[in-house]
Amino acid sequence: MSTSNLRVNDKRVVLGLSGGVDSAVAALLLMRAGADVHALHMTNWEDLDGYCTAAADLQDARAICAKLDIPLHHVNFSAEYRDQVFEYFLDEYRRGRTPNPDVLCNREIKFGVYRDYARRLGGELLATGHYARVAVANGDTQLLKGRDRNKDQSYFLHAVSQDALAESVFPLGDMTKSEVRYLARDAGLDVHDKKDSTGICFIGERPFREFLANWLPAQPGPITTVDGEQIGEHAGLMYYTPGQRQG
Template sequence: MALSRQRVVVGLSGGVDSAVSAWLLKAQGHEVVGIFMKNWEDDDDSEYCSSNADFVDAASVADVIGIEIEHVNFAADYKDRVFAEFLREYQAGRTPNPDVLCNAEIKFKAFLDHAMRLGAEKIATGHYARVRERGGAFELLKGLDPSKDQSYFLHRLNQAQLSRTLFPVGEMHKSEVRRLAAEIGLPNARKKDSTGICFIGERPFREFLGKYLSKAPGPIKDERGRTLGEHQGLSFYTLGQRQGLGIGGVKARGAARGGGEHAPWFVARKDVERNVLWVVQGHDHPWLLSQRLDAADASWVAGQPPAPGPYAAKTRYRQQDAPCRCVPRAEGGFALAFAEPQWAVTPGQSAVLYDGEVCLGGGVIAAPAQGETVPAGRDTSMRGISTAAPQG
């Protein structure tokens, strides 16, 4: 990282990735200041909310590295900008990704603004991603560790944000980060990676959501319209969900599409208007497969949509890049057509577009086209998707 000495404010989460990021920047000669962000405080004393323990870890890291650390409370911003939208999406029957919104609204907006007030020239986080400048423009690249790449969660960052951001561990593999943390004696070198939604943690999700959303029970039906049981409210289920349906003992007649009579059940559709949860039997049931999707609320790293053409996309974080064609829409969204059907494409989640290692941006999945397949040997279909150049 060929940079002159700068004042860099690092988001210290208490985890090993941000700790090593701070150490690397200090070793490179930068003036480093740590910030611990508190984004949730509704149940700060519960067994699932670890912010107090995380701050102790972050402070210990700052002490070892020899940098100052400030505790900043963004909980009000988080509740207004992220959690309120999170609840609205669930109430509408969709499954949002609050980590994407948290990055765009808190970690690279509220935190960035605070860092600039502290006189920072750059901010840094422990995300596994990279930034590359080309001809005065900034590109968001995948992290070099394919198993830890987090560009998916960062796809809504813009040019102004990327121009001020450093990702020191984006050039490293996780194993290297762990090894370096141990070598330099960081107290959290062996700390387990955090999992789950950023403010929920590893807690029973339905129980948590039930504190904020009312239950509206309704029927669970299969593809033939048989009522198999009762759901607790559509908000508490997501497409592709297998556990917690309460219908494990029900069998289909003969070999159901996509699975035999003992195949597990999966959530396939949610009819919000009729309050019906539709389930199917078998992982590869046609109702769980989508050839195309429409996305809304697009955000492009370059500030403008890419040209229509072949790319790759992810419709969920833990998946391989899927070859597709993209056509941006004049109204601010885009359409994707995939070479192979995608499994459990979920409204509310993010569809993120890539050109090789470059993350171009993405949008919120509005509607998948379910039940379509492409015969083997055929090219990606664009039926029903206009290939005219985007307007405006």
């Protein structure tokens, strides 16, 4: 793959390195494009019950940086994440709405406090492994979909400011997932076959109701028709989303 479109030669680029294959290949492409790459790994959740993969991800990030010979910085933004994302997440459920914490996390954390920290490291640009693209037209920075429509993540970045996007690089924007895994395997990166992360870190691989019940008390009530006929009981409105296929 050509890296000429990245325009990062001789620039210090701070890369958000999660420990997964996407950000690992992003680091590889930035290096090949001539960037001075510094990896920044973020912990945003204090794992107390073993469901979050934070410890394993940090270990993978260290292995990636050792393989590519780039410096790794580790920051803990758990307090900021809790205040700016998780409390909003809970509040939305209290109100009977279904939030998307990833959108807020990108705006407030990854392209907020995380970006500020990257500047302290001397970063001229911030890079991530998102499948998205940016373009400049008439002085405005535009967020575009990634080439891989099955992996496109532009929606999750739609709330990020133009100022932040103007200083961001998405090396995977013109790639497909299969191409990313091929590059990782060809470069000898152990994470080339690492499973994609799904869902929200602090929930992990467990039933959603089980997690939510630890933070919000259930408020069961009647299920009624538009005519007022009671036809059942619900466990609490926070457990339901309009259009969901199962409860």
